[in-house]
Amino acid sequence: MIRIANAQFWVHDQDDALRFYTKMLGWEVRADVTMDAWNFRWLSVGPGGQDDVGLILMPIPGPPMLDPDSSAALAELVAKGAGGTLFLETNDCQASYDELSARGIQFNDPPARQPYGIDTSFRDPSGNNIRLTQVLDFDPNRSS
Amino acid sequence: MARHLLRAKDLVDSRYSEQLSVANMAAVAGLSRAEFSRQFKATFGETPHQYLLTRRLERAASLLRVTDWTITEVSLAVGARSVGSFTTSFHRIFGQTPSSYRAASPPASRMVRIPRCVAQAYARPQNRTFREDRRLGDP
Known part of the structure; x- marks a missing residue:
């Protein structure tokens, strides 16, 4: 059986990212070595209670992995929000929204009713998008 | 089970890294501190203080195994008031100091599962000329 082990985000600053994912999102550190x-830091975080899946916070590489122009371009693209999205689920979107807001996370939008459930989204300090969904029975007529 | 007590326990599980106290736990349960401690112990078999402390120490032990953070950094990360009180509590619960606990486990740098593709990409030595170019072009 093949399963997802880790997903990865490019981040501009690993210390900032670590603070965000642990202190604000409330996740655990899986590895920080x-x-x-190699001038390299392997940094992995994940939600408590889901030990077998992690998010690798990978520094945007320079030479020799990427030439300086490409490295700068990648940093710029991530800052523009083109780095991709991590899709999370929660049992209670409004409660998670309230708790994370209280911890200082700024959401892109408040929880909204969708045919598939209730969801909202926010960004990490680098600009990566994180979608947070409370899945409900599909209802094509459900909307905000 | 009493839902208000579970709320206090959940608070510890999610916010142990912050400056959390038994008073905060009692507040989310909506009880006086004394009554809260009594009910918590009766329900979960240990005092709220013990739960908070052992949650922090469990997390700290994990951090000692999976990171190369200093003992001070680990103690701060789990919400300990000071590295001194952290070391004392750790020793009381685990029977050894944080340093000896870490020394008894394989170093995180050896146990960490860095995929081969990442190691190959990052461990490749830099070309010296390339590095000088980068310094000149992008100070």
Whole structure:
């Protein structure tokens, strides 16, 4: 059986990202190890209670992985929100919205009713999008 | 089970890294501190303080295994008031200091599962000339 182990976001600053995902989103640190010889830091976080899936917070690489122009372009694209989306689920979208708002997370929009449930979204400090959905029985007529 | 007590327990599980106290737990349960502690112990078999402390220490032990953070950084990350009180509590519960606990486990850098493609990409030595170019072009 093949399953998802880790997903990955490019981040501009791993310390900022770590603070955001642990202190604001409330996730756990799965691994934070710096390989000095490679000038590389492997940083993995994930939600408590879901130990077998993690999110790797990967620094935007420079040479020799990426030439300086490409590295700058990638950083710019991520900042523009083109880095992709992480899709999360919650049992109670409004409660999660309230709790995370109280911790300082700024949402793109308040929870909205959709045919598939109730959802909202926010961004990490680098601009990566995170969608938070409370899944309900599909109802084509449900809307905000 | 009493829902208000579970709410206090959930608070610890999600906010242990913050400056959380038994008073905060009692507040979300809507009880006086003394009554809260009594009910919590009767329901869960340990005092709220014990629960909060052991939750923090469990998380700290995990961080000692999976990160290369300093003991001080680990203690701050789990909401300990000071590294001194953290070390004392840790020793009381685990029977060894945070440092010796970490030394007894394989180093995080050896246990971490960095996929081969990542290692190959990042561990490739930089070309010296390339690096100088980068310094000149992008200070």
